[in-house]
Amino acid sequence: MRFEKIEFSNKTAEGYVFEFQNVNMVFAKTSDAFIGCGLFNPKAFDNFSIPAAIIKGQTGAISTINDLLSGTVKEANETASKKGVIVGMNAKKALELM
Numbered sequence: 001m002r003f004e005k006i007e008f009s010n011k012t013a014e015g016y017v018f019e020f021q022n023v024n025m026v027f028a029k030t031s032d033a034f035i036g037c038g039l040f041n042p043k044a045f046d047n048f049s050i051p052a053a054i055i056k057g058q059t060g061a062i063s064t065i066n067d068l069l070s071g072t073v074k075e076a077n078e079t080a081s082k083k084g085v086i087v088g089m090n091a092k093k094a095l096e097l098m
Helices: 042-046 065-070 091-097
Strands: 002-007 012-019 024-029 034-036 052-056 072-076
Touching: 002 065, 012 065, 024 065, 034 091, 042 052, 052 091, 065 091, 072 091
Parallel strands: 034 052
Antiparallel strands: 002 012, 012 024, 024 034, 052 072
């Protein structure tokens, strides 16, 4: 597992990479929001009123925190949408909004 602290002007996030045999599970979270690679289901987070978005990599699969933060929102749950997150938005901006 790899961990990285991500600083924003108004909050701090934690980024994680879990390495499996042929795929990395990559996500970042604040105290009340989540962005992640395509291995996650953002709608499941709606059950707990947690804003969440799935991120699409700029050049393909997301395997690092940098890939995640430089990607764009592919899907956002209802809770994230209510906070202004939209498909196509920069991932870092989405996490900062949430």
